[in-house]
Structure formats: C-alpha cells, structure tokens
Amino acid sequence: MRLTLWTGFWVFLADQATKYLVVHALGLMERLQMEVIPGILSFRMAWNRGVNFGLFAGFDMRWVLVGLALAISAAVLAWIARDGGSWLARFSAGLLVGGALGNVIDRVLYGAVADFLNVSCCGIENPYAFNIADIAIFLGAVGLVLFGGDKAGPERRSGPTRRRGAKSP
Template identity: 65%
Template sequence: MRLTFWTGFWIFLVDQLSKFYVLYQINLPNLPNQTYEVFPPFLTLRMAWNRGVNFGLFADFDMRWVLIAVALVISGFVIWWIKRENVGKWAYISAGLLVGGALGNVVDRVLHGAVADFLNMSCCGFTNPYAFNIADISIFAGAIGLVLFTDSNDKKKTA
C-alpha cells in the first residue's frame, strides 16, 4: 500500500505543478488563441476547460459535484480493492496512478469548476483536436495497469 500512496502522491504533485505552471506562469488562458508551441507539431499547449467527462462529453450539464463524487467513490473503491487483493507491485503502482490522477482532476473541479486540459499532441499530418493533462494520462495508464496486473482468473483456475 505504501507504493500506491507514493505513486499517487507524486502523480498528484506533478499534475498540480504542471497545471500551476501552465495557468499562472505561461498564463496559457490569456495567450492569443490560447496556444503555446512547445515542439511543433508534436507538442502544443492548447487550453481547454473540460466541464464534462472524457472528450468533453456531457459538458453542457452542470455535473461538477457529481463528477467529484464519482471520482472520490472510484478512488476509495480502488484503494479498498487493492488492499483486499493479493497483488504485485505493478498493481499497487497502477492503483496509485489512477487515484493520484483522479484526485488531481478533483482539485481542478473544486478550484476552477472544470478540469484544466492543455497537452495537445499531433503527428504525421494528423491534427488532434483534443487536449488532456498529466492526470488524464495517469488515470488511463492506471486503469489499463489494473486490468493487466490484477489476475481475476486465479479463482477460476482453482475452482
């Protein structure tokens, strides 16, 4: 569990520091076109306030507190589940990635009413219209890791 805590802590910290830097040091929301070329065309900072879920789904509805509650319930469930299961270090790291990222986005929703998304990556003639952040990457990687590194088939094998 210590590995889950520290992974979540560092992900949360890096996510919040990156958002602070983009919002208040680069001042991305106030730049022309709200973009900042880092390594064009591969990496561009493009401001997007996500009030909905993935890819801005349900952004037209005021779901701020519902999404905060869902993120906290899922984080609590993942912590409870990972404590119960006999898993290896990669599952603990995956749980930390998911929880740290979820809590990073919760802080955004509480402070700003929306999640600050700003990373935009495009390549090879494909222009990506979406922006994301470090918390989003962590949540995705953590969810995939929990699927890959927790073996629910152990019980089926012994039955």
C-alpha cells in the same frame, strides 16, 4: 499499499505542478495556445466541464463527477488494501487514484478540469487537449485490467475443480 499511496502522491503533485506552471506561470489562460515542438506538441488551453473529450459538458455535472471520482478512488484503495496484488497492480492503482484526485481538485477550484497538452502528428491536427492526470488515469486503468485481480485461478477461490469430462467418484 505504500507503493499505491506514494505513486498517487507523486502523480497528484506532478499533475498539479504542471497545471500551475503552464496555466498560471506561463500564462496559458491568456495566451490560449503555445507551440512547444511545432507540429507535434503544443499547449492549448481547454477547460473540460464534462467527462472524456468534453462529453456532457453542457450539463452541470461538476459535483457528480467529483463524487464519482472520489467513490472510484476509495473503491480502488479498499480493493488494493484488501487484496494487495502484484506491485504492478499497486502501482497502477496509485496512477489511477493520483490522477483522479488531481482532476477532482481542478473541478473543486475551477469548476472544470484544466487540460493543456495537445499532441498532433504527421499533418493530422488533434483537436483535443489532456493533462498529466488524464494520462495517469488511462495508464492506471489499463494496468489494473492487465495486472489486477486474482491470478491464482479457481483453485484458490473455491477449492479443487474437476477437469471437464472427468467422471465423478
């Protein structure tokens, strides 16, 4: 559980620090766009009031999304506390929880999530922006799918199982 909490803490801190640095200290709110690596990486200010890619942004879902993120974070922490899992599962849980809490703080403070990273390549213009929390949530969710859960097999859950086609005694 310690790995999960520390990972979550550092992800949360990195997310909030980068948002403060780029949005406030570098003035992205006023400038709206800054080229970092031309054609590849730019900072592009976007306030996401919806879910992924701004879906449902026309609805006032701020508090629903805050509640949902807190409920999912609590469920993941309870699951990890109960079952433990591999270090990769615990690390993944920390990524997901830290990222979710980073975006929760944005919704509480600003009413929307501050997205600013924009990556394009090879002449293809990407219209979407994201942040460190979004990356952590994605990696954490994928990690929990790949490394979470009971890997011991059915014997651990319900005792020995009979092979298919074997005759009963």
